[in-house]
Amino acid sequence: MMNATRTDFLRAAAFSAAAFPMLGNAKPVGKIRVGIVGLGMRGKGAVKRLSKIQDVEIVALCDLREEMVSRAAKILADAGRSAAQTFFGTEEVWKDLVALDLDLVYIAAPWRWHTPMCVHAMKNGKHAATEVPSATSVDECWELVDTAEKTGKHCMQLENCCYDFFELQTLNMVRQGVFGELTHAEGAYIHTLCGLIAKEDGGYQGQWRFHQNNTKNGNLYPTHGLGPIAQCLNINRGNRFEHLVSMSSQQAAFTAWAAENNKPEMAALENYRGDMNTTLIKCAKGQTVMVQHDVSTPRPYSRIHLLQGTKGMVRKYPEPRIALGHKWQSDEQMKELAAKYEHPLSRTMGAIAKKVGGHGGMDFIMDYRLIYCLKNGLPLDQDVYDAAAWSSVMPLSIKSVAKDSDRIKVPDFTRGKWKTNASLGIVDVDPAKLPVVGM
Secondary structure, three states: OOEOOHHHHHHHHHHHOOOOOOOOOOOOOOOEEEEEEOOOHHHHHHHHHHOOEOOEEEEEEEOOOHHHHHHHHHHHHHOOOOOOEEEOOOOOOHHHHHOOOOOEEEEOOOHHHHHHHHHHHHHOOOEEEEOOOOOOOHHHHHHHHHHHHHHOOOEEEOOHHHHOHHHHHHHHHHHOOOOOOEEEEEEEEEOOOHHHHHOOOOOOHHHHHHHHHOOOOOOOOOHHHHHHHHHHOOEOOOEOEEEEEEEEOOOOHHHHHHHHOOOHHHOOOOOOOOOOEEEEEEEOOOOEEEEEEEOOOOOOOEOOOEEEEOOOEEEOOOOOEEEOOOOEOOHHHHHHHHHHOOOHHHHHHHHHHHHHOOHHHHHHHHHHHHHHHHHHOOOOOOOHHHHHHHHOHHHHHHHHHHOOOOOEEOOOOOOOHHHOOOOOOOOOOOHHHOOEOOO
8 A cells, every 4th residue: 555644745735836946056155154063973073074174164063061062162272273152051052053143054963853953044044964864754854845945045964975985986887877777776774883872871962862763663774875876866866766665673683782781671672673674665767775774783884885787786895896797896897997987076085085084084075065065056965855855764664664564655855856857967076166274
């Protein structure tokens, strides 16, 4: 049975007669004034990276905990940057940051705050960039889209894996037709996180990620594996996700870990999500997509990153390999392909990105490209429609799992614009227009 909500139907009908155009260019900005909300594991790194970009002014820092704000302020001072205004102490203090004269609100708070903060920022005249997932419900996905269209402000989901060097090479190879017509793709977030999820101090503030995993059963974190392959498949730009089915295994690995690590209160959980979730998505152009999620099982990290087409295939894990026939390319052939199809962003910014750091440099390329686009009035590589479509897999997979793997319709967040939108090109930057400092 295909599922569609009355809300989706009414929303599409309301906008069908006079749909807003797809968001593209915004007015160029000289110096980008940024406020950062959430200064834990991801936010601290963002402060360091953004302080390396010349035309970024970090105006304000915000976190619930004063010690996190002080730590971030020291990073700015050590980088020779001007002191920022600081906000801490209450769950609503971030609104005082948004009220400042800012161009961009950069959000690295827990998941439940992503949509409310983005919406509030856009309604107050700021662009928004948020850590993944950008939304945790379909209604939140629509709220992001509706608000971005009404305000004309960008809302970018900070999917750093789209800027991984191998994923960028893959995108370039797809665009140049190396793999022929794509027919299938696979992505994942497989990452053993039991210790971090269960940690009370020094982990996720207030154990928020444990509570997410203990109350939802589905693919809770789809975008790391899904984002790069969605760009290759032209999702929202000539193609779209149509429907999905999802199923989860039983839960075993987390309680086994808890029992072995003297966490008896976590060793007999009734509602903790299944160890492995597998979600299958059907695309409008016929392709199938498999996305997996497992943060409990003790196994090596993987995002899979597999694409196959009529002329060959590529996969990243457990090691990068490409096949253009019946056999894998040799190590020497892999080097030749890497040199031939290196993405311009990697060629232009790769060396300095590796020096700045952040997951091997992809975090810095992501931040740099975001600021570059805002400064020069360019459309973003990831827009609000991507944020909505990629993030919607979480709530839709939860719904499918709860309904015995029922077939669930994926809303068309572009309201039909996907049919005529141009695909994401092979973009580049000119560092002379946005220098990197302090290196």
